[in-house]
Amino acid sequence: MKTTIAGTEIDVNEEGYLTDASQWNEAIAAAIAAEENVGPLTDAHWKIIQHLREKHAADEQVTIRSLNKSGVAPTKEFYALFPKGPLKKAARIAGVPKPAGCI
């Protein structure tokens, strides 16, 4: 379905995740972050958002463990930056699909 966020019309699924990552921009990210009670977005947030977008483009799965191991976001910091469901929220803000894993 279509919705308008930050003045741009985008396609989202019923949970509010962008279905086309190429429609994403930083203003959309900031608007979704505000909706999710995350932020205001700092460099630490953007680093994770960019990482999620790069991994999505490379068709690689991101987990909380992989973020921790790669040094992109230690687990404690990740939960502090994106409180209450960090991976789900970060993915939605980054305009990539909701992670499907159990870990």
Next chain:
Amino acid sequence: MSESNPTATFDPDNNAPLEKVLIIVSRGSLDGIYPGLVLANGARMEGIEASMFFTFFGLNALAEKTMDSLKVATVGNPAMNMAMPMLGMPMTMPFPTMLGGIPGVSNFATHLMNQKMEELDIPPVREFLEMITDAGGKVFACKLAMDMFGLKRDDLWEGVESVLTVGDFYQEAAGTRTQVLFT
């Protein structure tokens, strides 16, 4: 007569999300420990508070000396056939419990299971517990079980929040949107 508590009223249409889970881990085999770890971590990933309570043989996963070498139970497990595909055999192939008792079989099954879990990006027990506490989850040990097995606080992993009595445990379960899960 006590007054009725409005927060405790049953409302069949209340679909409010869970706020907290308390997970009791009572078994100490590798396969007995992991479901609780996955549930606790999964709760934190969904923004749900999570506490774990390790009791009886579950303490095997918190004792410094044993937590890195937990084993799969290969005896008395009539579902061992589920693991047969890991050996390239059909899932319907029976695995008699007598076989599970042969020295080395449990070690081998554990090795296979650990390998498979690493492939699926499931962390080993110690790292998994660290992940859960880093995520804000809490890990508790049962006082009675500690007394029974002669364990002291110093024998346990440093990330254990505290040693609880059953009364403390129920206090930890406070709140109307809390669920207690036994694994």
